[in-house]
Amino acid sequence: MTAASQDQPKIRIRGLKKSFGDNHVLNGVDLDIAKGESLVIIGGSGSGKSVLLKCILGLLPPDAGSILIDGKETVGLRGAALDEMRSHIGMLFQNAALFDSLPVWQNVAFVPLEHERMSRKEARDLALERLADVGLDAEVADLSPAELSGGMRKRVGLARAIAVRPEILFFDEPTTGLDPIMGDLIDRLIRQCVTDLGATGLTITHDMDSARRISDRIAMLYKGEIVWQGPMDAIEREGNAFVEQFVAGEIDGPIQVAQ
């Protein structure tokens, strides 16, 4: 590996803009995510966190700007090239987004079953292995997603996201809707997955406890721009007004709250 590719960030975002009509959701986001780090983006509801994630995944086309993954431009990719890019990314959705029509193990082994033509036996073994990685035993494998509790759904969603050993992992509000203990468990699993896989993690959340547990570095998104970024331990001493208000959870401050 040359020195240049070591310095090159895994994901580099420059001047990313996205509007829906008159609603300017992203106003020029600049962000670098280094290989193997776990970055957490914090921000209030409607700050554009989800839209940012969807732009990187190619689910929404940005209006302007560039997104480089491993130095390659991904904005404007189509068809097979876009699928190829996505095959390196695993995503845990907010409510897990498991396919209701498939039992748990087929959810986890979806890509090997549908795209890699893996035999059902092998795919099932793989699914059981991944379920074990997230602390679920074989009994869950044949249940339908509707039979699972919220925490279990998240864990199955995580197992599906890591099934094909992606280089990049996205987590959309991983602890929303979970009790604090289950939230802690999910955070630990996320941290463990990122470390074990050597993957680059990107989490969006508004849960500060969760952000503390997951992150190497934190960035704050407000009104479609990154207003602060830095290592987790700097968050208290840096004295950024936006971050202070968000962490303290106060109404008064530079962040405007619709009342």
Place this chain on the structure above:
Amino acid sequence: MVPLLTPLGRAFLSFLETAGRLSLFAGLTLWHCLRGPWYPRLIGRQMIEIGYYSLPVVGLTAIFTGMVLALQSYTGFARFSAESAIPNVVVVSITRELGPVLAGLMVAGRIGAAMAAEIGTMRVTEQIDALVTLATNPFKYLIVPRVIAGVTMLPLLVLTADIIGVLGGYLVSTGQLGFNPQAYLQNTYDFMELEDVLSGLVKAAAFGFLITLMGCYHGYHSRGGAQGVGTATTNAVVSASILILCFNYLITGLFFG
């Protein structure tokens, strides 16, 4: 004047917008139907869902329609002593019009609604986004299997409905109206033309396309949680039913106009 015309113009523009989006959606669907990869397992599952599980509903509709046709035409034709035309009336009406249209409408209610609800729920719970992130094209995975199953299964369903409908007419005519069973069947056979049946099957294939397309389109574009899915379901059934009646007229015009 202006307040009167504004909503009219707005409605017209939104109609054009919907028509454009729908055409684009239909074009994309056809394009993906022709280009693989296909999912034979999913196509098979949809074929069973549409073809096999619709049999009871379509069969019941057909048998009662055939029965009532025989009864009604008897009360009319008896006045002119033209009862012998009943087998003709039954077989022509069933194969040309009532078989395809009634089967189409019943399937629109059964299948169109279910498809819109399922795909709509997948949309609002981010399952469609999840499919995309798993490098799977939702058109190929969700929509193409349904449309292929609809286009192939509806003609088979209508063929079954034709046979059951004629049977309904036969049962009433022979059991209640005193027809000779052999003569009734002979009459039916003599009057039946290939073109009648064929036009009905072409209609059925077109209806199958419309029903599945409407179900998928409204589901795919639904938003806003449970209420959005409800609206999508209603729209799928209503638009499919109206399109079935429109295309029935157009296809009839093409065949017999």
